Amino acid sequence: MSNTQDLLKVKLEQLQCHFTWGPQKKNIDLDEMKQRLEDSIQPGVTYKAKCYNHLAFVNCLQGNCEEAIQNLKEAEKILRENHEEEFDERIIITYGNYAWVYYHMGQLTEAQSYLDKLERVCKQFPDASRYTAMVSEVYGEKGWSLLKSSSQYYEEANECFKKALEEDLDNIEWNLGHAIVLSRLETFSGTAESHVPSQSMKQFRRVLELDPDHGEAMVLLALKLQQSNQSEEAMELVEKGLQKSPNLPHVHGYAAKYYRLKGDMEKAVELLKKTLEIRPHSAFLHHQIGVCYRNKLMPLSRNPLSEIPGKLAFQQRAELIDLCKDHFKKAFESRPLTFIRAQLDFAKICSLNGEYQNVEEIYSNLLRLEDLRPEYKQAICLEAGLFELHHKKSESNAITHFLEGMKINYNSTEKKRCRNNLKSVVERQLRRNSRDCKAHGVLGLMHQLDGEKREAVESFEKALELEPDNEEYLSALSLEVNSDCPNQSEDER
Known part of the structure; x- marks a missing residue:
């Protein structure tokens, strides 16, 4: 790399645009992201400029730099035509993306020309740096980019939208x-937002104050109202949302989810299949259809006749299993890095059908993934442990997975379930054999992770009575004992 390139890259890394916001090739599913962004650039969809900006980033990561430049030209054209008064605020990200794409193409003069343009734009804003200004449009578009990328960025996206709204309280896009x-965030049990799940309801109502015909806000608010048992208003909003946005597939998808949760599987599947004709590759739609078929499958699986070949229930069960597997697989095939729930759902259906090799492959892949939300990491450990316990009949492997879930320092429902299952297994082992050294040691580790020092010490001491030379328990006991004496010097210990 030449000295000129080095100096240029230092400048580029100061920009605020998709290339500096975090999600990169290793932790987003590029093909699926590209499909979603292209689906978003359809008639009737507003805010297309931000979609073209994001699409340019994805195309560049895939090596389609000429296509990326065309995306940016479209974004710039939309901003000039539709946002003339606030063009300079909104063009900051597009110019930044231009500079990065030309840099990747090796066209350094062109890249520098966009840095020069940014410098001229940023001089208008009193708090701006040389090449960027943290105005509401930058915060807002960064929020959308992070929101679309992966669930691990939701907290950061939330902060971006709050910053954008500080400067532009009535902006529908940021609201x-x-x-x-x-x-x-309210759906993840470990977040602060999950303890006050009405925040988003207020925010969706705010969107509808600003735009009473916003179909997407209507159906998303309906889903929140449904969770709060406000069914009458929820139903009205779904019907109105479908009426106001008859051509928006994501509105139909959310409406279908409402009908599924209401128990109307036929209506849900009908809506989802109709929408799938428009977006045949949608991971969300395939997953929702799979969940509908699973809801039909579960009561049938409890019917003893479903286990007898030749019976109608047996045939129906087999058909539903195939449908679930097909749709869950289509949901995660394009999103192996980010659609964790679809993979866990697929694994459970395979477990139900005795396809243990498929299940082991799924869990093996998931356990290797990094850069996941802690709830997902814990959910993977939990489900892998339950599979080992109930289907493979391996208590030792189950214990390993449950412990791994507990070691993730994050309080969630999934962590509590790991703990409860771990405790049940160990207590069962001790009822069978009160002198089970490993069971006492695991119990000590569990108490240690819970911060229960006295109980941890007692368990490790019992384990060491039975196996005095066990280095793991000796080390763990030493850690617990010494942690009670923080003021002692190393010599005193």
Whole structure:
């Protein structure tokens, strides 16, 4: 790399644009992201400029730099035509992306020309740096980019939308993004937002104050109201949302989820299949259809006749299993790095059908993934442990997975379930054999992770009575004992 390139890259890394916001090739599913962004650039969809900006980033990562430049030209054209008064605020990200794409193409003079343009734009803003200005449009578009990339960035996206709204309180685009990310954070049991799940409802109502005909806000608010048993208003909003946005596939998808949760599987599947004709590769739609078929499968699986070949229930069960597997697989094939839930759902159906090799392959792949939300890491450990316990009948492997879930320092429902299952297994082992050294040691580790020092010491001491030379328990006991004496010097210990 030449000295000129080095100096240019230092400048580029100071920019605020998709290339400096975190999610890169290793932790997003590029093909699926590209498909979603292309689906978003359809008639009737607003805010297309940000989609073209994001699409340019994805195309560049895939090596399609000429296509990326065309995306940016479209974004710039939209901003000039539709946002003339605020063009300079909104063009900052597009110019930054231009500079990065030309850099990747080796066209350094062109890259520098866009840095020069940014410098001229940023001089208008009193708090700007040389090449960027943290205005609401930058915060807002960064929020959308992070929101679309992966769930591990939701907290950061939420902060971006809050910053954007500080400067532009009535912006529909930023209010909608803030509502959506709040709604998603509320579904994760370890987040602060999950303890006050009404935040997103207020935010969706704010969007509807600003735009009473916003179909997406209507159906998303309906889903939150449904969770709060406010069914009458929820139903009205779904019907109105479908009426106001008859051509928006994501509105139909969310409406279908509402009908599924309401128990109307036929209506849900009908809507989802109709929408799938428009977006045949949608991971979300395939997953929702799979969940609908799973809801039909579960009561049938409890029917003893479903286990007898030749019976109608047996045939129905087999058909539903195939449908679940097909749709869950299509949901995660394009999103192996980010659609964790679809993979866990697929594994459970395979377990139900005795396809243990498929299950082991899924869990093996998932356990190797990094850069995941802690709830997902814990969910993977939990489900892998339950599979080992109930299907493979391996208590030792189950214990390993449950412990790994507990070691992730994050309080969630999944962590509690890992702990409860671990405790049940160990207590069962001790009832069978009160002198089970490993069981006492595991119990000590569990107490240690819970911060229960006295109980941890007692368990490790019992384990060492039975196996005095066990280095793992000696080390763990020493750690617990010494942690009670923080003021002692090393010599005193």
